[in-house]
Amino acid sequence: MSAAATTPVPARPKKRRGRRNLTLTIGLVVTIAFIAMAAVSFFYLPHNPNVPRIPDRLLPAGSPRYLLGTDALGRDIFSQLMVGARTSLMVGAGGALIALVIGTIAGLSAAAFGRIADETISRSADIMLSIPGMVTALVLAATIGSGTLTTILALSAFFTPSFTRVIRSAALSVLQEDFITAARLYARPTWFILLRHVLPNVAGVMIVQFTLYFAAGILTEAGLSYLGVGVTRPSISWGMMLNEAQQQVGISSPLAMWPGLSIVIVVLGLNLLGDGLRDVLDPKLARRTS
Amino acid sequence: MSVPNAIEVVDLVVGVDELSAVRGVSFAVPARGRMGLVGESGSGKSMTAMALMGLLPPGWQARGRVLHDGVDLLTLSDKALSSRRGRTISMVFQDPMSSLNPVRRVGDQIADVIHRHMGVTRRAAHAQAIDLMTQMNLPRPEQLARAFPHQISGGQKQRIMIAMALACYPQLIIADEPTTALDVTVQKQVLRLLNAATRERNSALLMITHDLPVIAAMCDTVAVMYAGRIVEHGPVQKVFRTPRHHYTRGLLDSQPTMDNIALDGSSRLHSIPGMVPPLHALPSGCAFHPRCPAATDRCRTSMPEIDATGAACWHPVPVAAPAEAAS
C-alpha cells in the first residue's frame, strides 16, 4: 500500500477566519461587558436607583457625581441602567434557556422517535406558534400579575416552539448521516445515538439559537415593560426607563436615549456573537472548507 | 482564416485570499468544437467552469482573460454577464434537482428562458418549449410540461436542463459532471442526447468531468487538470492512446475495464499512490512529483510547462510504451 496515504492532510492556515473573528470578537466584548455590568450591580451601585433626589432632578450627562445625569425625580441614570441590565439578563437568558432545554428535548424526540411523536410535537409547536407571543404575555401579566417570572415564562412559551423546529430539522439532517447507520448497526439504542452523536452535532445550532433568542428576549421584555406590563419598581427595566422618559421628551430627550442605546448595543452585540459563533461552530462549513 | 473560438481562456487564475484553486490555465474551444476538461476532485476543474460563467462563490476572484464572442467575460458587469448566460453561453450542472425551481412547472421554466432571451411572446415561447421537449425525447411533452420538478425522474430533469441550456442556440455549452448523479443506464441516454443536440445546433461543448470514458465518447480534445494546472492537453485520440504525462497514464491505467481481467478475480487494479494534495499544501515544482514514478530532483524544484509533447512533464512517458488501457 502507498506510504503517502499515511500522512494526514496538513492543517489549513487560520488566516481566512479573520473577518469572521472580528464579528465574533465585537459580539463577545459587548456581551461580556453587558453581563459584567449586570453582575457588578449586585455589589456596587453609584446611587440607589429608586430613591428620588428632587434637588438633583434632570441633571445632564457628565454632571459631577452623575455620569449620565438624572431623571425627572433625580434618580441616577447610570445606576438605573445597571440594575436594568440585571433584569434584561435574567429575563432574556432565562427565557432563552428554558426554551433551549425544552426545545432541544422536544426537537430531538420529534426527529428520532417516529412519525407519531413527530406529528404530535410538530403540530403542537405549530399551534403554539400561531398564538401571538406579545398578546399571550399581556394576558398573562393581566391575569397572574406582571413581574420578572411571568415575563420569563411568557417568553419561554413563545420561544420553545421555534426552538423545537430548528433543533428538529438540524437533528433530522444529522440522523441521515451514515455514522448514525453505523451506530445502529452496532445496536446502539436511540437515546444513546441522540446523546452521543446527534447532540454534539447540533450543539453549534443550539448555541447560536440561544444567543439570538437571548437578544429577542431582551427586546420583548423591553417592549412589555414599556407597555407597563413588565417588571415594576423596585425592579428596573430598560423598557420601563423608556416609558418613564417618554414623559420628558422635549424637556430632556437624552433620558430616552440611554436605555434605548443600551438595548440597541446589547441586542446588536448578541446578534453579532450569534453570527460569529455560527461560522465557527457549523460543522458543515468546517467540512466544506476542508 | 482561423476558426473563431467559442471560448478562449488565457492564463486564468482563480483563488480566494492567498489560496489558488486554478493556477494559470489556458485553453480554447473552437466554434462547434468539443473539449473535455478532466480532473479529480480538487483539481480546479469545477472552479474553472464557475469562473467562466461568473458564478464563483463569494470571496473568490478570477484573474486572466476569458474571451467569448469578442468580449472578456471577466470584465463584464453582473448584469451584462447574466444577459449572456443562457443566451450565448449556457451551463448544465451535476445536480438537476437543485438547478430547477421547485415551485414552477418545468415547461414554464424552459419557456422563461426562451421568452427572456429570444424576445418572443410567452405563448410562442411555450410552444417552442414543448417542441424542445419533444426533441429531447421526453415522453408526452404537453403533459410533462405541466409537471413540477419533484414529479419527474432524474434523467428527465437532466433532459429538461439540457433543453433549457440549448433553448437559445448558444455558441457554447458548459456541462459540469452532467451525468454523475444519474444511474448508469440513464447516463448513456443523456450523453447521447447531449451529443446529438449540441451537434444539431452547432454549439461548442466544454465537458467537465472526472470520468475518462465520458470524455472519450464525447470530445475531440481533452485537457487533463491536476492541482489547478493543465498537465496534458491535446486531441483525445492522442492523449488517451499515447499519454505523455504520468498522471494521465495513471488515470487511464486505474480505469476498471473488463478487457484485461482475470477470470479468477486475481487481477489487481493499477493505482496511483498517495492522494490529491490540498490547495494550501501544494508540493514544490511539479505538483504531481510525490506520486510520480519518474520523479527526479528537477521535478521537485521547477515546474514544467506544456511543451511539444503536449504534456507538462520533464520526463514524459515514452511513446513506444503505450498505456495498457489503449493497447
Added chain:
Amino acid sequence: MSPVPPVLAMEQVTQAYSHPRTALFRAPGTFTVLDCIDFHVHAGEAVGLVGESGAGKTTLTRILTGMEKPQSGRVLFEGADIWQAGPAERARFRRSVQMVLQNPRSSLDPRMKIGTALLEPMRSLRIDGNHLDRLTEVLGQVGLDTSALERFPHEFSGGQLQRIAIARALMPNPRVLVADEPVSALDVSIQAQVLNLLKDLVRDLGLSLVFIAHDLSVVAYTTHRASVIAGGRIVETGPPVELFTRPKAPQTQNLVSAVLTVNSGLSGNAL
C-alpha cells in the same frame, strides 16, 4: 457436497413496505422491495451484488446486516436463523458481520476523534480488553499509522477516511464484510487503492466480502461471483466476467451495454 453451511445467507427473503396512508379507512397500498431473494456467501469468498438504484440493493443490505427484519424468509448466520437466535448468538452475529458504507465523509461522526470512532464497535458490542494493540494492528492493515487516532475526520481526504471506515469495520475481527458502494464516492485514482485494499483483506484475513455496486466492472475486480438484482429480484448469478461477456437476463444486458470505457469511446462506438 460440502456440509459446511455458508457463513451468511438469505433464504426466500421478501420485504414489502406500505405506502403512506392516503385515506383514513382505506388500507394503505404496499410495494414489494425484495421478492424471494436467495443469496449466500461462503467463508473466504467475495460475492458481488450489482444493480441500479431502486433495484433493492439498500434494503437487501439492511436485511443482510440484521438492521431490518424481513417480512418472510430467513437470514442465516453459520446456518442459524438470526431472528430466532438467543442474545449470545445475536451478539456473535453483530460482531462477525461488519459494514463499510458508501460515503466516508458521512460515515464518521465529525465531532468524534478517529481513535474514539474506531473503539465504538468494541464498546457497543461489549468486547472487553485493552484494544490498543488491536488499533495499531488494524490501522496497519489499512495502511495508516497510529498518528491518526488523535485526529478528527475533517483532517483526512476521502480515500483515507474510507480506509478508516474499513478499519472500524475490522476492529471486532469480523468474518463477513458488507461493503455498500465503497468506492463510488471516491476519485478514480483512489478507487483503485481501496479496491485493492479490500482484495488484500479478503485474501490475507480470510474474510468473506459482500460487495454491492452499480458498476459491474468494479465488481469484477473484487469478486469471484456476482448476482444482478433488478426490481427486487435476483435475475442472474455467475462469475462477473461471464455476466459481462455473455449476459443472459435482459436486465444484465442493459447494465453491460450501459458501461462506458475509454476504448469504446476512442473507437467511436460508445454512444
